Amino acid sequence: MxxxxxxxxxxxxxxxxxxxxxxxxxxxxxxxxxxxxxxxxxxxxxxxxxxxxxxxxxxxxxxxxxxxxxxxxxxxxxxxxxxxxxxxxxxxxxxxxxxxxxxxxxxxxxxxxxxxxxxxxxxxxxxxxxxxxxxxxxxxxxxxxxxxxxxxxxxxPPAAPGRLLPPQDWVLPAPQEIPYERYDEMYRNDANKFCGVPHRRELVVPAARGCPVGCAYCEVPELFGKRERRLSVERTVAYIRESFRAAPFEYVAFYAPTFTLDRPWVLRFCEQLAQGPRIPWKCATTMHHLDEALVRRMGEAGCVRISVGLETLDSGGHPALPRAKHKAEQDVEELARWCAAAGVELNCFVIVGLPGTGIDGARRTIAKVHELGGRARPTVYCPVERLHPGLDDRELAEFNRQLFVGGSHALTPEELCEAYALVFGAATDQTTVFTRIPQRRPPSDRVDGADGAAAEPLTAAGAEPPR
The missing domain is CATH 3.40.50.2300 (Response regulator)
Structure with missing residues (x-):
């Protein structure tokens, strides 16, 4: 029919x-x-x-x-x-x-x-x-x-507010419908600082929606609520194992605003995932929701990268951040030690142009991450509060966290050039974490070297490869 x-x-x-x-x-x-x-x-x-x-x-x-x-x-x-x-x-x-x-x-x-x-x-x-x-x-x-x-x-106007679905009603994507081979290509050049791991195929698991942390520049609470909704541990692990049986995935990427917000959930997940073949995975969270014991347990259960919203180590930016993100150098030093001991790569999100901070503050934050052996991913501050219905498509496109929105900053032309250099300059802190993720795909199904071996990390012009 x-x-x-x-x-x-x-x-x-x-x-x-x-x-x-x-x-x-x-x-x-x-x-x-x-x-x-x-x-x-x-x-x-x-x-x-x-x-x-x-x-x-x-x-x-x-x-x-x-x-x-x-x-x-x-x-x-x-x-x-x-x-x-x-x-x-x-x-x-x-x-x-x-x-x-x-x-x-x-x-x-x-x-x-x-x-x-x-x-x-x-x-x-x-x-x-x-x-x-x-x-x-x-x-x-x-x-x-x-x-x-x-x-x-x-x-x-809407007849009523839109519905926030309970997690049991979320439809998890069928892996065969998603063009993962294209995703492999998108992630191949790690100098782009995209979220994936080069040379390995990821399964993305949408584990949670909503966040109570309250970052003013983040859309998550407004779109998906301040109360987190999360898949059950059992459904999460089942989806991972079913997907790995169905297709040659090599690691898991969790899509959740604050993955370790629910510490007991994470511990149960680590326990259940560790009961089968080792599956590498990565997540994003806040420093506030991590501790030494949790990082160690995550590493034991296969976690290879933790990304955190460090944002800035410049105290002048603290008024623009929730209290949970008021972090000093000793805090990130401590986290770096925990990650190194657990065999987990530390990836730090840094905001360039955060209100109250200068270019020197962003530069020092990135330098500190590098000093600790971490990977920094800088983005331009996005003033979401300046969005309004009168914007045309050209103006809307400026809110992409890559360009400074007109009128939203007080940077001089020289400072603006320095800011863009931090975001788009040659990257020297590219990942080698893929070497800790076993390959499952045959050589003909990879975009690495012709012989199937992982290629060297690609670098932007003038950058040295990681040593």
Whole structure:
């Protein structure tokens, strides 16, 4: 029988400014949720920039499928191709109604009403909002929760706040649907400081949503709540083991705002994971939610990298940070010792341009991380409080944590040049952690050397390889 409806879930074509596989998982979780809610519908999912689709590829897809509904994902810079995509959709699948969802539209939904969309997910989990919108498009009674809908030239606000789904209702992505071979290529050059480990294939596990830490520059509490929701240990371990049996993954990357927020959960996870074959994994958290015993246990259970939001060691930046992130040099020195003893790589996120700090403070923070044998990943401060509905797509694209937003800083031209040098200059602290992750894929399935051996870490021009 033909499908009752055809639905496309898509990240439109663009040149990505940054790649974190965890941010792209929402495509597959939304698609999985729609299949559960609309079992008779045909749901397709496309990550166009990662899959390197041309506009001709996309035009063929839109014309030949004739979609009824299209859910368009965005991120902090995912608006570059939105106008063009919507023009293609309007002419080649003219019956399709469109809904936007994502981190940027969740923070500033009013700005997305200017793109010619039919609906915007304003609150709640992305998959819940998209399902509400698609069901509304297909004739469901009542106004959708968490979604604003265009009515001619007017917009109707959401009927109610969007739903935050309990973890047992999350659909975990099917590994065979995700273009992991493209992810391998995205992560190959470690000088980019993307989140993945080069030369090894990662399984991304969306373990938790929401965070109570309260960083003013972070979107997580506003989008997903201040109360954390987390998968059960049993479901997490089962998903990992099932996925490793189904495909040649080589390590696990946990997608969770503060992985060690629930210390008893982490300890139970380590205990259960250690009961089978050793599986390497990595996570991101805060220094505040780590201690020596926990780091040691994580290392024993296969953890190879811990990323922490260090942000700055400049005390002038403390007013811009929650108290839990007011850290001094001795704190990061202590954490570095714990990680070294446990055989875990320390990866530190650093914010350049954090209010109250200068370029010298950012430089000293990065130098301290290097001195301790850690890896620093600097990004530009993003003033999310400056987002407003009147921004056009060019202005929205500035909030990508790579460029300074106009008017948001007091840096001189010389300081601005120094700041960009810290973020985009040659990287000398590239990872070697892949050497501690056994290979499982055959040589023909890797993008390393032609002989299947891991290539040397790639370096930016002028950089020396790690020694």
């Amino acid at each position: 033909p499908p009752t409806a055809r639905v496309l879930v898509i990240w439109p074509p663009q040149v990505l400014s940054y790649f974190n596989a965890g941010h792209h998982l929402a495509l597959y979780q939304v698609a999985g949720h729609l299949r559960r809610q609309l079992p008779d519908a045909e749901v397709r999912v496309i990550d166009a920039p990662v899959e390197r689709l041309t506009w001709k590829d996309l035009a063929d897809e839109l014309y030949q499928r004739q979609y009824d509904a299209i859910a368009v994902m965005n991120d902090f810079d995912g608006v570059d191709g939105l106008h063009r995509f919507l023009r293609y959709a309007g002419q080649l699948s003219p019956a399709a109604r469109t809904v936007a969802f994502g981190r940027l539209s969740g923070l500033v939904p009013g700005a997305f009403r200017n793109f010619g969309l039919d609906a915007v997910v304003e609150s709640g989990d992305f998959e819940a909002g998209v399902a509400e919108a698609v069901q509304h498009f297909l004739g469901a009674a009542g106004a959708p929760a968490g979604v604003s809908v265009r009515d001619g030239e007017q917009w109707r």
